[in-house]
Amino acid sequence: MPHSPQGDESWRIRRTGADLHRLGETESIFALGNGWVGWRGTLDEGEPYEMPGTYLNGFHEQREVSYPESGYAFPEHSDTVISAPNAALVRLWVGGEPLDLRTGTVRRHERVLDLRAGVLRRETEWISPGGHGVRVRSTRLVSLPRRPVAAVDYQVEPLDGPVEVRVDADLLANERVPERADDPRAASVIHDPLIAETGRHDGTDAVLVHRTERSAQRVAVAVAHRVDAADTTATDTELTADRFRLAVTGPLRPGERIRVTKFAAYECAHVEGTPAGELADLAVAEADAARAEGFDALLDAQRAALDAAWATADVELDGDPELQQALRFAVFHLLQSGRADGDRTIPAKGLTGNGYDGHVLWDTEGYVLPVLTYLAPGLARSALRWRHAHLPEARDRAAELRLAGATFPWRTLGGRECSGYWPAGTAGLHVNADIADAVLRYVAATGDTGFLVECGVELLVETARLWHGYGHWSDTGTFHLTGLTGPDEYSALVDDNLFTNLMARRNLRGAADAAERFPEAAARLGVDPGEVAGWRAAADAVHVPYDGKRGVHQQSAGFTEQPEWDFANTRADDYPLLLHFPYLELYRRQVVKQADLVLAMLRCPGEFTAEEKARNVAYYEARTVRDSSLSASVQAVLAAEVGHLDLAYDLFAETALQDLEDLGDKTADGLHLASLAGAWLVVAQGFGGLRDDRGVLSFDPRLPRRITRLAFHLRWHGQRLRITLTPDTARYELPDGGPEDAIELWHHGERLRVTGAAPVTRPMPPVPDPGPEPPSPPGRRPARRAQAEVGGAG
Secondary structure: OOOOOOOHHHHEEEEEOOOHHHHHHHHHHOOEEOOOEEEOOOOOOOOOOOOOOEEEOOOEEEEEOOOOOOOOOOOOEEEEEOOOOEOOOEEEEEOOEEOOOOOOEEEEEEEEEEOOOOEEEEEEEEEOOOOOEEEEEEEEEEOOOOOOEEEEEEEEEEOOOOEEEEEEEEEEOOOOOOOOOOOOOOOOOOOOOOEEEEEEEEOOEEEEEEEOOOOOEEEEEEEEEEEEOOOOOEEEEEEOOOEEEEEEEEEEOOOOOEEEEEEEEEEEEEOOOOOHHHHHHHHHHHHHHHHHHOHHHHHHHHHHHHHHHHHHHOOEEEOOHHHHHHHHHHHHHHHOOOOOOOOOOOOOOOOOOOHHHHOEOOHHHHHHHHHHHHHOHHHHHHHHHHHHHOHHHHHHHHHHOOOOOOOOOOOEOOOOOOOOOHHHOOOOOHHHHHHHHHHHHHHHHHOOHHHHHHHHHHHHHHHHHHHHHHOEEOOOOOEEOOOEOOOOOOOOOEOOOHHHHHHHHHHHHHHHHHHHHOHHHHHHOOOOHHHHHHHHHHHHHEOOOEEOOOOEEOOOOOHHHOOEOOHHHOOHHHOOHHHOOOHHHHHOOEOEOOOOHHHHHHHOHHHOOHHHHHHHHHHHHOOEOOOOOOHHHHHHHHHHHHOOHHHHHHHHHHHHOOOOOOOOOOHHHOOOHHHHHHHHHHHHHHHOOOEOOOOOEEEOOOOOOOOOEEEEEEEEOOEEEEEEEOOOEEEEEOOOOOOOOEEEEEEOOEEEEEEOOEOEEEEOOOOOOOOOOOOOOOOOOOOOOOOOOOOOOO
16 A cells, blocks of 8 residues: 555545635546546536536547638648536435525535545535525546446435435536637537437436537447435436436435435447447446446445556655645546556546647647656557557648658647647647657557557657658758747747757657667568668757857757847736737747757757756746746756756646646646646656666656655556655665566666665765756746745645
């Protein structure tokens, strides 16, 4: 069992009181999922709400994209996530009045997300306007072991005296979703996207089947119920095209209760595939099987699955209880974002909200998969297989753009490009190198040559062909990539973005190595020695822009010679800048939305000396405004590497608390999975000093003063490695290994062999004095936490 030095509250996210002004935030934080089904953490009664949502991975509808002025190869359609029928609803009437936290008297209301059990629990004591009191307890789960299954257990009892109640267990399609027009990052809303096909009920059970019009997808949702109530209660059912309702009505006396347990199952398929009746039968069978197994059995299986996952995934941080809790919250949502038993990927918001239209972005390969590769490699493998499955669309897109190889979309749900803003979409070709990088890291960490032969070689080859065909040779013999957009979206259509250039170099070399290692797989793709030699030559000659006068690398060619941003006349409420300034102004100045060159130093650390990293960190820290949740974690890792541990710790807190404190005022649209992943990356790569770019593990750990002990695990070639750090020592061990099991690693330049026979302990060398902390843009330094006293988790 994972160690919990901070007490049970570090495993719970608790919200007390009605919190009606934070509904959307709470709905995202309390979301449950299993990589296939996602239930937002709306109230059982469904109202009040800010954004209801029941999501199935990949389930979406298509909409047309309109432009004031269109252009060649602009996407004509986009895909938008839509809600599947909602089976989480359980409504309650007390003395003829609906339970609604906006009315009556709320004596007690508490909801708890239990990170160990994988459930959302709720307890409410409510006095109706008519003076009738009830206590409601509910437990909700989305099953990790059972892909289609979710369930809710709902119990009601009187508080002080007899009361007449009615419990409605609903299954509702085409639930109303409010529109948000105040932010370009908000989702597009398609009203009533589901067309009813068929529905049936049998006693207290039912199934509804719907389809979409344009994306041609079909969804079946079945519900099976178990009712535990006195003989004086009655049940009734109602079935319409978009709703099934089971009503349980009757009097309750003190000491009595009504308990309704709902077991739901979700199945979806393309319309051309599984027929409606067959899909309905599949869902019904799953719901029936879950009911036969029982709610307690689902709870036990959920806890067992999480116990197994936490054995590797848990992080133990002593010295800051709030961040200990935040880390476990972050990892929990990463663990429930994907599945190992299918070819599904992970959208930027997971299955927690409809932000970014539910699209998959480079966040997945750039942030989430580097974590899952170490904690749950099966989830990373599944996501990469999803990319491979959509290679045909990527090849078609490359051909449409007159490019070689494959061009993966900037934003997508079904494999097609969904971004209509091409300077920060189509031009963001680095997504292809991010995918290749994720392949290389996954294979290095797992040794999964089967995946490499089946999928990885092809992904590497087709993306390498893109870079080799896109780049051009200068008269001086250097290889350039021009007219692209890097990670920093406050710069667009630049030449030689350093991050893109170095990642393309890694992509080209990785493809060449894979082609030579697996010549049969390469031959099937038409790769010949001349093409491999061309990749290596281009990689060796990639241009690396550097400003010798200032002694720093350039984010892109000429970046350090552009006008500076006028920070002195930028108000605090002008952030994020994209909502208050035209892109024309942003694009031409030295202002950075999110880590770009600093990210290059993290992904490709061997390309920079220690002195270059320190100078680059100082230069770009002063110009990076962190208007993206992707930034703080990367800046934290590099700040830790160059020795600015207080700054690193403050940035760490920002990324770890991004959603729990709604720092960007966007949590209501869904959680920022990249930021949650970033919290683990800061622990492992920043304070643990983990690097793996050479295919071997190396650690240069250093702890901020607030942390008195830090322990985490990772998986490497099937072994579970435990790293325990204190201010004085670093301890490496294989807790599951025998004497013959071993991992080779480096600790601060010393080569170690760790076996299952005994741990290896080494001293923590002192951190060299890095000099004064580099300044952040005025008003943009992260909140100071490294030297502050903080309260307990809660």
